[in-house]
Amino acid sequence: MARYLFQRLLATAPVMLTVLAIVFLLLHIGPGDPAAAMAGDNASPEQITQIRQRLHLDQPLPVQFLIYLRQLAQFDLGVSVYSGRPVATMILQRAEPTLMLALTTSLLSVLLAVPAGVFAARRLGRATDYLVMGLSVAGFSVPVFVVGYALIQLFAIELGWLPVQGYRPLASGAWNTLRSLTLPTVALTFLFAALVARITRATMLNVLSEDYIRTARAKGVPDGRILMVHALKNIGVPVVTVVGTSFAALLGGVVVTESVFNIPGIGRLTVDAILARDYPVVQGVMLVFAVVLVLVNVLVDLSYALFDPRIRQGER
Amino acid sequence: MGATMIVRRRRLSASSLALGFNLAVVGVVLGCALLAPPLLGYSSDLNMAEALQPPGAAHWFGTDNLGRDIFVRTVSGARTSLLVGLGVSALTLTAGGAIGLLAGYVRTVDSVTMRIMDGFMAIPGVLLAIALASLLGSGLVTVMIAISVPEIPRTARLMRSVVLSLREMPYVDAAVSIGSSTPRVLFRHILPNATEALVVQATFICASAILAEAVLSFLGVGISPDLPSWGNVIAGGRQFFRVAPWIIAFPGLFLSLLVLAVNLLGDVLRERIDPRLAARRAS
Numbered sequence: 372m373a374r375y376l377f378q379r380l381l382a383t384a385p386v387m388l389t390v391l392a393i394v395f396l397l398l399h400i401g402p403g404d405p406a407a408a409m410a411g412d413n414a415s416p417e418q419i420t421q422i423r424q425r426l427h428l429d430q431p432l433p434v435q436f437l438i439y440l441r442q443l444a445q446f447d448l449g450v451s452v453y454s455g456r457p458v459a460t461m462i463l464q465r466a467e468p469t470l471m472l473a474l475t476t477s478l479l480s481v482l483l484a485v486p487a488g489v490f491a492a493r494r495l496g497r498a499t500d501y502l503v504m505g506l507s508v509a510g511f512s513v514p515v516f517v518v519g520y521a522l523i524q525l526f527a528i529e530l531g532w533l534p535v536q537g538y539r540p541l542a543s544g545a546w547n548t549l550r551s552l553t554l555p556t557v558a559l560t561f562l563f564a565a566l567v568a569r570i571t572r573a574t575m576l577n578v579l580s581e582d583y584i585r586t587a588r589a590k591g592v593p594d595g596r597i598l599m600v601h602a603l604k605n606i607g608v609p610v611v612t613v614v615g616t617s618f619a620a621l622l623g624g625v626v627v628t629e630s631v632f633n634i635p636g637i638g639r640l641t642v643d644a645i646l647a648r649d650y651p652v653v654q655g656v657m658l659v660f661a662v663v664l665v666l667v668n669v670l671v672d673l674s675y676a677l678f679d680p681r682i683r684q685g686e687r
Numbered sequence: 688m689g690a691t692m693i694v695r696r697r698r699l700s701a702s703s704l705a706l707g708f709n710l711a712v713v714g715v716v717l718g719c720a721l722l723a724p725p726l727l728g729y730s731s732d733l734n735m736a737e738a739l740q741p742p743g744a745a746h747w748f749g750t751d752n753l754g755r756d757i758f759v760r761t762v763s764g765a766r767t768s769l770l771v772g773l774g775v776s777a778l779t780l781t782a783g784g785a786i787g788l789l790a791g792y793v794r795t796v797d798s799v800t801m802r803i804m805d806g807f808m809a810i811p812g813v814l815l816a817i818a819l820a821s822l823l824g825s826g827l828v829t830v831m832i833a834i835s836v837p838e839i840p841r842t843a844r845l846m847r848s849v850v851l852s853l854r855e856m857p858y859v860d861a862a863v864s865i866g867s868s869t870p871r872v873l874f875r876h877i878l879p880n881a882t883e884a885l886v887v888q889a890t891f892i893c894a895s896a897i898l899a900e901a902v903l904s905f906l907g908v909g910i911s912p913d914l915p916s917w918g919n920v921i922a923g924g925r926q927f928f929r930v931a932p933w934i935i936a937f938p939g940l941f942l943s944l945l946v947l948a949v950n951l952l953g954d955v956l957r958e959r960i961d962p963r964l965a966a967r968r969a970s
Contacts (some may be wrong), residue, residue, distance in 0.1 A: 387955055389806025508954070512947035514898055516905050516921070517939035524932055623813030627902055641814065642906050645821045653818050661809040 375676055379669045382680025390661040395439050395655050399432070409452045409648050422452060426651070453647060457496035462637055468538045469625055470635035471548060475556040476563055476621060477614065479602035484564040485610060492579060493598060503568060510565025513626050517559040519631035526554060536633035555632045559624050566617045567610070574609040579601045608678045615671035623658050706955045712948035716765045716941070734945055742933050760915045761938045767916035768897045768945065769860035771831055775896035778835040778844050784839045786839065786887060787846020788873055794852060801847070804840035807835045816899055820908040830910050834899045838892055845888055849881045856880075883960045890953030917942040 382409035398405045406423040407414070423429050427438050427450070442449060448458035526534040533554055539547035576586065579602060587597050626638035633639075637656055644652035711852065740756075750756055790800045807815070819833035853859060862872050897917075903909035904918025905925070912919045917938040924934025 385802045386805045386809055389803050390809050391811065393806055397818060397822065400819075441949070508950050509943075509947060512894065512898070512950050513943040514901055514905075514939070514946075516902070520928055520932070520935050520939070525926075528929065530768060536864040619808070619811045626811075626813055626817070627906070627920055630906060642817070645817055646907055648821065655819065657810055657814055660811050664809050664811070 376669075376673060379672050383665050386665060387662070390658065390665075391440070391443070392436075392663070394657050395436055397654060397657070398426075398428075398650055405650065409650060411648070425450070426452075440641040441543060443658075444635045448658065449560035449651040451644075451652050452649050458652050461640060461652060462655060462659055465635060465637045465640045467540060467636075468634045469629070469638060471541070472552060472555055472559065472625055472628065472634065473621060473638065475549075475552055476559045476624075479556055479560045480567050481610075481614065483560065485571050485606075487564075488568040489575050489598070489606070490604070491568070491572045492575035495576065500572075503572070506598040507568045510561050510568075513561070515558055515562055515627045516615070516631045518561050519555070519628060521631075522558055525624060536631075538632075538634040538636070551634075555628050558620070559628045562624050563617060563621050566620060567613055570613040570617075571606065571610055574606050574613075575602065577609075578605050581605075608675055611674045612671055613676075615667050618666055618667050622664070691950045705951070709948040709952040709955065712944055713952065716769065716945050720735055741931070742937075753947060757920070757934055757937055757945055760920050761917070761941055764915045764917040764920055765941070767827070767910060767914055767947075768900060768918075769943070770827065771834070771900040771910075772893040772897040772949070774831040775834045775838065775899075776826075776893045778831060779838045779892050779896075780885055780889055782835070783839040783842025784881075786843040786848050787849055788878065788881075790843065791847040791850025792869070792873055792877065799849075800843070804843050808835065808836070811900070813902060817903060817908050817911070818904055820903050825909065825911045827910055829899060829913065830903060831896075833903070834896050838895070842888055842892070845877075845884060846881060849884050853877050853880055887953055887957045887960060894949040894953065897942070897949070898946050934938055 406419050406426065406428050410422055421677060427435050430438065446459060448462070450457055451461060454461075487503050487506075489502045495501045526533050534551050537551060539551045541548050575617055584601055587601050592601070594653045625636065626641055628634070629636045629638035630642055637659075641653060641656045644650075644656070707827050786800055786804070790797045815837045816833050819836055820830055823829035823833055859872060861874055862876050867875075900909060900916060901918035901921065904916055905922045907922065909918050909922070910916050912923060920938045921935050921942075924931065
């Protein structure tokens with residue numbers, strides 16, 4: 372298992388290197404001088420020079436990249452152009468709301484979408500199937516912010532059941548946190564559950580056409596038992612894969628949701644940084660998100676090995 | 688046998704119905720996009736006396752904080768959103784298609800290009816798009832480029848997988864063995880057979896691009912508000928959503944309907960083009 376983990380981590384090296392290059396080059400694709408852009412319109416030449424030196428923009432590009440790599444090796448994501456604070460600290464301080472939102476959304480989505488997908492597959496071509504699939508297409512067609520504002524309008528303003536915006540940290544009590552996260556979670560679940568339900572249904576359809584299902588059916592196993600025992604066991608791996616691969620969409624959705632609901636998480640930090648042209652922060656968040664995504668995918672691969680002994684023993 | 692026939696007929700008629708609905712929505716939006724600006728005049732006329740009017744006879748969808756009519760802005764926004772959808776589809780298909788074609792056919796290019804594509808895919812698309820949009824500026828074309836870049840890897844991947852299976856076809860072998868040049872094999876034999884998959888992909892890209900433009904504008908890095916788009920009309924209503932929810936509601940509704948219709952159209956197209964694929968993947 373440890374050997375397998377090591378192999379998987381090693382295999383992510385080329386992707387990680389590409390991500391590093393993309394994130395690093397990001398600063399240099401805009402027109403003009405990045406230091407001037409970050410300094411703003413009414414900056415003095417001295418300020419621009421200072422930013423240029425602090426970010427090593429006066430060095431040749433390959434040297435800059437090496438400096439960047441050396442910094443990263445020491446877990447240094449650079450400093451914010453505005454506050455001068457380390458980007459890593461800024462991200463860590465904003466991590467709690469984002470993690471909580473991602474967690475509640477993943478949980479709720481899997482709880483809703485997996486049964487819905489299974490059910491739709493079983494009732495293929497019937498009204499239930501169309502209903503689930505219709506809701507699912509709607510889920511990734513209606514933008515998160517439209518759903519978000521509709522929810523705020525209804526449940527926070529008209530009915531007054533839940534707070535309009537904002538986030539209460541866990542330190543203020545888990546109940547308060549949950550209350551403040553309810554609407555954002557529902558809004559984001561609309562998107563995420565749609566993806567999961569769609570792919571669960573497709574996977575289930577695949578599994579239901581397998582030989583062992585036909586065998587079970589032929590020997591007279593009742594329908595419900597086929598579904599619960601024979602089929603459900605085998606959709607574990609694909610469903611974990613979906614949750615893993617949709618994680619990118621989830622992180623993207625978090626950025627928007629945090630803006631709608633005024634949640635001071637990493638997504639909000641990013642949007643603020645982008646509007647302020649604080650690019651070291653933007654680069655830092657991109658890198659952290661990319662690392663998280665790559666690690667989630669490694670975890671997904673590992674879960675294959677847990678589910679499927681053939682992979683564990685090295686025959687693929 | 689009889690049962691499957693009935694099921695198939697029922698599914699087909701449902702899909703025809705869906706097709707009709709989707710084409711109607713897309714048609715209405717297209718009509719708005721083409722006819723609205725000359726019919727309604729342009730929407731930039733500010734009228735502070737009429738600011739934040741609720742929907743009514745004078746202003747069907749109400750007005751925003753500057754007294755601009757939301758109906759006019761919504762209808763003119765259709766043009767921008769459609770332009771972005773079509774522009775991004777074209778850009779993505781061209782770039783992603785070319786990369787996928789090369790990676791799938793030319794072995795030496797394959798692993799390096801696909802690793803680069805993987806790198807792009809490891810960064811959440813929204814994040815990459817907003818960063819690019821803020822770096823490139825708030826023009827129509829720059830926003831289209833910013834939205835296209837995160838979409839390209841997926842298209843390249845799809846194209847590559849299609850090419851990988853097509854290159855094993857006997858007619859490709861035949862073309863190679865009679866001495867056709869690589870460009871000829873690629874453009875005369877492989878590309879035409881990959882178009883169906885690309886057309887379906889284009890529909891989904893169009894839908895997600897319309898959505899992405901709205902997200903970018905909403906976050907403040909999209910198309911500048913002089914050119915109304917659904918995204919920037921909604922963004923303009925953010926501050927006022929408690930007193931004037933209609934600024935967000937109407938363009939939001941249109942946006943959702945159009946994206947929904949285009950997505951469903953993609954589903955129907957996929958089913959029509961390849962029933963086998965639809966039955967197998969059904970996703």
